[in-house]
Amino acid sequence: MHTNDLADASPDFAMLYAQFSSALSFSEIPRSVIAAAKLNIFDTLACSIAGFKAPGVQEVLDIVRDWGGKPEAEVLWTGLQVPAPHAAWINGIMAHACDYDDTHDKAILHGGISVVPAALAAVGVASHKVTGKEFYAAVVTGLELICRLGVATRIGLIQAGFIYSGLFAHFAAAAAAARVLRLPPKETLNAIGIAYSQAAGTHQVTRDGALTKRMQPGFGARSGLTAVAMARKGLTGAQRIFEGQDGLGRTYLQSELDSDVLREGLGRRWHLEDLAYKPYPCCxxxxxxxxxxxxxxxxxxxxxxxxxxxxxxxxxxxxxxxxxxxxxxxxxxxxxxxxxxxxxxxxxxxxxxxxxxxxxxxxxxxxxxxxxxxxxxxxxxxxxxxxxxxxxxxxxxxxxxxxxxxxDEAKGGLQKPMSGDDLRRKLEDCLSFGGFDSRRASAFDAAIERLEDSDDIAVDIRQMIGGILNR
Missing domain, CATH: 3.30.1330.120 (2-methylcitrate dehydratase PrpD)
Structure with a gap:
């Protein structure tokens, strides 16, 4: 069933997902899904190390430094603290800059580069200590939404003219940040709706070889943080975000968003488990x-x-x-x-x-x-x-x-997964390319291992950054 069939029906999938994500607790998430989220966090942060000195990243970092502002969230691998939307933006750019990050081979998108930076930035504005388990629940929330949107989309990115990593990033980032901040369903829905008013992600940047290709998921992460800040103040966004008459399905995806696939097995079938990891830093x-x-x-x-x-x-x-x-x-x-x-x-x-x-x-x-x-x-x-x-x-x-x-199937996918040795070599390659000591790979691995049981994710992320910077 396509979205136009549900134009006047209720509720919109966005409402269902807001209810689902707000209530999702770590204990309800299968261990295989937690393992998938852990691998995604590892890979996304590793790729951000490689992207640290990539063209476009330092220029944006200069902009963020010039803007200044309230020190809320960490810019990865710098020790710099900036307003949360700025941190989400530049960390997302960094993670995608080398095109080495995750991919969902069926959905045709990258997930972690918007979700993980948004969740990390939200930790910086939370009024409570965010535990590792809460952080994992937020990452799962964001990854599952972006993957579901991609799998349910029946039109190719060339025909649609959008890069789905950038387009769907806005919704996934908002959902992940909302979960970190413990927003109730109504505010979560408003955050996703406010993100819809900012959503974009054109394919033209690829055709033109533009540096903004690597920045679009970061824009999504930034808009997600802006959206949750507005929702927390009581501002409202679109409500029928995905399946409304002027929702995402019709206006962006030419009525080729399958509502049945969006809903199918929610909470039982986890599409984020199908994310693949790249052995080569290219499309x-x-x-x-x-x-x-x-x-x-x-x-x-x-x-x-x-x-x-x-x-x-x-x-x-x-x-x-x-x-x-x-x-x-x-x-x-x-x-x-x-x-x-x-x-x-x-x-x-x-x-x-x-x-x-x-x-x-x-x-x-x-x-x-x-x-x-x-x-x-x-x-x-x-x-x-x-x-x-x-x-x-x-x-x-x-x-x-x-x-x-x-x-017929590339290495790194479900049928040909990367081995532990492959992932370690990738991490060391990322460290060297980013200008860091590859011998710090063991400290990075250990820090990732500790995140799930963290009592305060903000403290442990700062320690991880310090370990890479050797300070």
């Missing part, structure tokens, strides 16, 4: 192609220096998302260039954070090979996975021989 639509390229590289007789042509087949959505940046002249373009990522994989046998710097983009051997890659749409892949993160088939021509590899 998830590239990942199957990278894995396929690495398989090609390992085939007997393959020599990338002799390749005359490479064809990469994806679904239409993948082709639009990562097949259009023929020249990777900026880091954002490179993150969204299937040609560039295949070339990196074939030339170096890996794709990592060091491949996404202005210096790396000029490497002649990578640029030369990338120019030989032709992105194409495969009808069979479109039929089987038209709405999902795209599978990829890569064909490389050497003389009269064609080397072929196809990958």
């Amino acid at each position: 998830r639509m590239n990942h199957c192609a990278i894995d396929a390229a690495l398989q090609l590289r390992a085939q007997p007789g393959f020599d990338w220096t002799r390749v005359s042509e490479i064809r990469v087949y994806t679904n239409a959505q993948g082709n639009q998302a990562v097949g259009q940046h023929l020249e990777a002249n900026t880091v954002v373009q490179a993150q969204f260039s299937i040609r560039y990522n295949i070339a990196c994989a074939l030339v170096h046998g890996a794709v990592g954070l060091s491949d996404f710097t202005s210096e790396a983009l000029s490497r002649p051997e990578v640029r030369s090979l990338a120019a030989r890659v032709t992105p194409l749409v495969a009808e069979d892949i479109e039929r089987s996975a038209g709405r999902n993160v795209t599978p990829a088939r890569v064909e490389a021509v050497i003389g009269d021989k064609v080397f072929t590899a196809q990958v």
Whole structure:
């Protein structure tokens, strides 16, 4: 059932979710869901370390410093305290800047980069000590909402013109912050409704290779904090937020938001458990192609220096998302260039954070090979996975021989999860790239382990930051 079928029905899913999230207690959350939230917190904060010195982050940090204001919430990895909406904003930007963060392969979005920064910022304005268990409940609340919205959306991001990580971030951040602050259902609903008045997240930033691509989830986190502050003062927002006549479903998603999927199994089926974690710091639509390229590289007789042509087949959505940046002249373009990522994989046998710097983009051997890659749409892949993160088939021509590899599910997902060693290497890579000592990875791991049992999450987060800064 699509949203327009419920235009005059009651209640809106937003009301149901406000009631659900306000009442959700840690003890009611299955251990597997807590484990999923823990992994998300780990990965989101690790990615924020890598993003600390990424283009755009220090510039925003300069803006926030210039603005000043009440010291409410921590800017990660700085020791700086700023007003909560500002902290949520810059921490969200930091977590997404390297495009290394989580992804929901069915919903086509990132979750933690708006939810975790919003929950952390809300801790700074709470009038009570927020325990680790309350913090976990808030993160679960936000992650489940953003994932449900994504799974229930039946229109692709290319057709809609929105990046769902940025668009749905506003609602998820508001829900997470409201749960931290123990808002009752009415105020939680108003917060989500106020967030709706701020919601945006265009796909055009990807097409243009703009730095604001990495900032949109942070905007969502910031608006969530603004929304809960307003709701706490008694201000009202839209009530029929998702399914109303002018709700999200019709006005943003062309009436392709499935109300049945939104509601199905709420409190029993946890979509946040399906979040995947990235082994490569680039758009998830590239990942199957990278894995396929690495398989090609390992085939007997393959020599990338002799390749005359490479064809990469994806679904239409993948082709639009990562097949259009023929020249990777900026880091954002490179993150969204299937040609560039295949070339990196074939030339170096890996794709990592060091491949996404202005210096790396000029490497002649990578640029030369990338120019030989032709992105194409495969009808069979479109039929089987038209709405999902795209599978990829890569064909490389050497003389009269064609080397072929196809990958249908990228590493890091449910079928091919990252191992503990993979996650540790990723954390160490993030620390080094962010300018920190990779030997502090053990202290970071230990701090994450302690969060669930924390009596005061604000104190433990400050200690975690101090551990990374070695102070």
